[in-house]
Amino acid sequence: MITLTEENYIKAIYHLSNNGTENVNTNAIAEAMSTKASSATDMIKKLSEKNYADYKKYQGVTLTEKGKRVAVNIIRKHRLWEVFLVEKLNFTWDEVHEVAEHLEHIKSDKLIDELDAFLEHPTHDPHGDPIPDKDGNFQHIDKIVLAKANIGVAYKCVGVDDTSTAFLQYLDSNGIALGTMITVMHKEPYDNSVKIQLKDSEIVVSQSVAKNLYLKKI
Amino acid sequence: MITLTEENYIKAIYHLSNNGTENVNTNAIAEAMSTKASSATDMIKKLSEKNYADYKKYQGVTLTEKGKRVAVNIIRKHRLWEVFLVEKLNFTWDEVHEVAEHLEHIKSDKLIDELDAFLEHPTHDPHGDPIPDKDGNFQHIDKIVLAKANIGVAYKCVGVDDTSTAFLQYLDSNGIALGTMITVMHKEPYDNSVKIQLKDSEIVVSQSVAKNLYLKKI
DNA sequence: AATAATTTTTAGACTTATCTAAATTTGTTT
DNA sequence: AAACAAATTTAGATAAGTCTAAAAATTATT
Incomplete structure (x- = not known):
């Protein structure tokens, strides 16, 4: 055991x-x-x-391979529970992590397979992280970090690296969520901050934000 | 803690x-x-x-009162999860207990309140046991055990005492579920077995079955 | 290459929940 | 009420996961 x-x-x-x-x-x-x-x-x-x-x-x-299988299985459970919490139980993306930390350890294949089906086999969790399938295979997104995005190109927000409450609430209060459209307007070499264009606003984010936000070209 | x-x-x-x-x-x-x-x-x-x-x-x-509060809260969680497993994840009533034993220990008020709402505030679990509300109050059913039911009276099955897989599968295979109509035809004094009338069949159940099945007058 | 700084491991101790075996208390019989 | 049986508690050990403090190995610096 x-x-x-x-x-x-x-x-x-x-x-x-x-x-x-x-x-x-x-x-x-x-x-x-x-x-x-x-x-x-x-x-x-x-x-x-x-x-x-x-x-x-x-x-x-x-x-080892055995160790990786265990890890991927826990990650699968964690992310499926996160989807459940957000989609069915009205949790926000900054509230799910702690509870999912506990739910991920419940051991029942039927439970997790049925949960997966109930949620209609989601491929990504509320933070944009891919959910491994039953065999441990990920559906990879090729994402880049905002700090390395190109000026003038249109991107979509597809994930975060930092899932802390503080960071996720910062994003919420600045109108950034998964799927939000982002265009990079300017990179300030002095402090590596980035000016970005959102739908209705233009904001400047610090380097630490720019390093924790994943984007995908559209 | x-x-x-x-x-x-x-x-x-x-x-x-x-x-x-x-x-x-x-x-x-x-x-x-x-x-x-x-x-x-x-x-x-x-x-x-x-x-x-x-x-x-x-x-x-x-x-103590404090101890009882803890107990009732765990029972509330256990039974809500059982409802979830049966109604949303296609578990049968004999499969839910073991998984619920683990789920009941997850500590999050929001989780359990939202689950309760998601399930539309169920009052009974899949075995007919009442689910305490947030304040620990039960909705009591006045049920009697089959062994003490009266001959010729029509009853409805409202619960079980024994929630073992063996017993629940026995009930399933004999066409007895929560809500099933049952009329007692005969009580055999020799071995305390009971002959009961179901919708389409008449069967004899042993004393141990008769002591574990709860009925309610209709 | 010798020494200093950092990282990692070992040794021994503590806590929680468990066990066996022995001691104690309660209850039951005659 | 004495003696036996049953239930309960105590005493001392064990395993898992943690800690502190000291020792050993590795890496960096001069």
């Missing part, structure tokens, strides 16, 4: 490793899990013993 | 105490929790320290 804590570590490693592709170091895991490096080391050893991860002392970890 | 284990003990005590009205002894709790009496003693002490229960050594436990 896999424990809740093991699942959370696996998920953290998956995200830190850029979807299972890179090596992750102990401190990064400890930080992501809000714990100490010594605790992370203990858990890494355990995950390695259980074949969820490959680990050599002082060399960091990578997830 | 209340732990998952504490919640499960409180729920078990609530059910064993006949909705918080009676004193419960240690062995009964241990048995209900599939654990040993010594473990139950430890937890009872802890619940008592945290003011969820009143406890005197060797005298059994009762839930």
Whole structure:
């Protein structure tokens, strides 16, 4: 049996490793899990013993195929629950994350398959992140970050990197949501802020905003 | 903070105490929790320290008002999720219990209030058990057990005591569901079995079935 | 290449919920 | 009311996940 804590570590490693592709170091895991490096080391050893991860002392970890399958399955559940919360239970996109963190650990294949069907097989969650299918395959969007968008080109907002309440509420209050049309008017080299044109307004966003907003050419 | 284990003990005590009205002894709790009496003693002490229960050594436990509130809230969540699973996700009434055991521990007032609204404030779960409202008030049905029903009177099936898969599947295969009309034809004194008339059939059920099926006069 | 700084691991301790085995209390019988 | 049986509690251990403090390995700097 896999424990809740093991699942959370696996998920953290998956995200830190850029979807299972890179090596992750102990401190990064400890930080992501809000714990100490010594605790992370203990858990890494355990995950390695259980074949969820490959680990050599002082060399960091990578997830095994088995570990990646666990991670992707949790992500699938997390994102499906997020869609449910927003579409059926009137949650806003900044409210869903915390509850989905708990719902994602409920273990029932029937539950998640039926939820998927009930929601009509959504492909993206409320933050624009792709939802893996039953076999773990993602539908990839080729998105770029606002900071790297070209001036004068029309884009559509397709996702966020930061899903914190503060950031999502900032976007809401500035009239930016998934699907919002955005044209880049000017990039200020001094502080890397970006002036963008929305439907009815023109606003300037800071570099940290520009780095966390994903766009797609239309 | 209340732990998952504490919640499960409180729920078990609530059910064993006949909705918080009676004193419960240690062995009964241990048995209900599939654990040993010594473990139950430890937890009872802890619940008592945290003011969820009143406890005197060797005298059994009762839930405090605070403990009862916790129990009723978990029952509310459990039953609402059961309705969701049956009505929206195509679960059958014998499949819901196990998943609901996990869903009931998710802590979010908004989640449960919105779920309640989404389901249009159901008053009973798929087994006929009443769903407490937000304030913990039940809508009581005055039901009787089949074993005590009167001969020749028409009843409607309104619930079950035993929610095991075996029992529910037995009912399904004999054409008995919530709402099914039942008339008692004969009670056999020898083994306490009961002959009942359904819409298109007449069947004999054993005493153990007759003790677990709730009816209401129509 | 030697030393300093950083990262990672080890060692030992703590907490929660569990167990077994022994001790204690309550109840039941004769 | 003494003795036995049953129920309950205590004592001491264990496993999971965490911590602090110290040791070891790696990486960076001079």
